[in-house]
Amino acid sequence: MTKAIQVQKLQKSYKQLQVLNDVNFEVENGSIFALLGSNGAGKTTIVKILTTLLKQDGGTATVNGFDIASKPEKVRQSISLTGQFAAVDEILTGRENIIMIAKLRHLSNPRQIADDLLKRFGLTDAADRRVSTYSGGMHRRLDIAMSLVGTPQLIFLDEPTTGLDPEARLEVWKIIKELADSGTTVLLTTQYLEEAEQLADQIAILHEGKIIANGTLAELKQQFPPAKLEYIEKQPTLEEIFLAIIGKKEDH
Numbered sequence: 001m002t003k004a005i006q007v008q009k010l011q012k013s014y015k016q017l018q019v020l021n022d023v024n025f026e027v028e029n030g031s032i033f034a035l036l037g038s039n040g041a042g043k044t045t046i047v048k049i050l051t052t053l054l055k056q057d058g059g060t061a062t063v064n065g066f067d068i069a070s071k072p073e074k075v076r077q078s079i080s081l082t083g084q085f086a087a088v089d090e091i092l093t094g095r096e097n098i099i100m101i102a103k104l105r106h107l108s109n110p111r112q113i114a115d116d117l118l119k120r121f122g123l124t125d126a127a128d129r130r131v132s133t134y135s136g137g138m139h140r141r142l143d144i145a146m147s148l149v150g151t152p153q154l155i156f157l158d159e160p161t162t163g164l165d166p167e168a169r170l171e172v173w174k175i176i177k178e179l180a181d182s183g184t185t186v187l188l189t190t191q192y193l194e195e196a197e198q199l200a201d202q203i204a205i206l207h208e209g210k211i212i213a214n215g216t217l218a219e220l221k222q223q224f225p226p227a228k229l230e231y232i233e234k235q236p237t238l239e240e241i242f243l244a245i246i247g248k249k250e251d252h
């Protein structure tokens, strides 16, 4: 079976700044893949390239079996993207936002689609309020709901919980888990190591233009046990693994 995503030798520079230098990874169908990296590591750049918003300088990638360079329209039809910054229209209501996307995607019965998604995301009561009155968590839920219009096989979530309070973050985590349970492949980027720890089947760490570690949490723990932790009765957290890999000292 084809992988949901295959990335080989991806390269990208912005003028002099080389952001991606030989990025390689694969994502299994129906799994949750977390791309971790510090600010400016290039996570959004990878998401933009894979969603055909930006062209790579070198290397190849397929998304749902389609080459991003030669079949960008096929890629776009089979995915959806929830960007790092919310794409909802503040002046419209939640319901109107979803209906608008369903119409843009030429789907039949936009009203029914909106009803179903609003219900699924716990937004039925707020459906007819302007989005400008929504909380941060409600915004994010609506944003993700909008990206599910038309049931894409693969969804890209660029920092889905940045700026959310812990409760709203838990809500979004639940939704992401449910998505994967229903067979959708999820690629998410995050700076929250706990998020990757909680959600991801596979975790890749992007650092200095390359994927420097890639595996399940258990595999990463085996590959990179921070030495000091061998002497205490505690499994290393992903945060400790991350810091050990990228070679930073913890500040405490």
Ligand SMILES: Nc1ncnc2c1ncn2[C@@H]1O[C@H](COP(=O)(O)OP(=O)(O)OP(=O)(O)O)[C@@H](O)[C@H]1O
Binding pocket: 014, 017, 019, 037, 038, 039, 040, 041, 042, 043, 044, 045, 046, 084, 191
């Ligand atoms: N259009 C652009 N022109 C020039 N430089 C850019 C452009 N977009 C991104 N960069 C630079 O490329 C690097 C990677 O940016 P990118 O947005 O991919 O990082 P990121 O991992 O998503 O970071 P964050 O965690 O802050 O979202 C950064 O140094 C950024 O300043």
Ligand SMILES: [Mg+2]
Binding pocket: 043, 044, 045, 084, 158
């Ligand atoms: Mg980013």
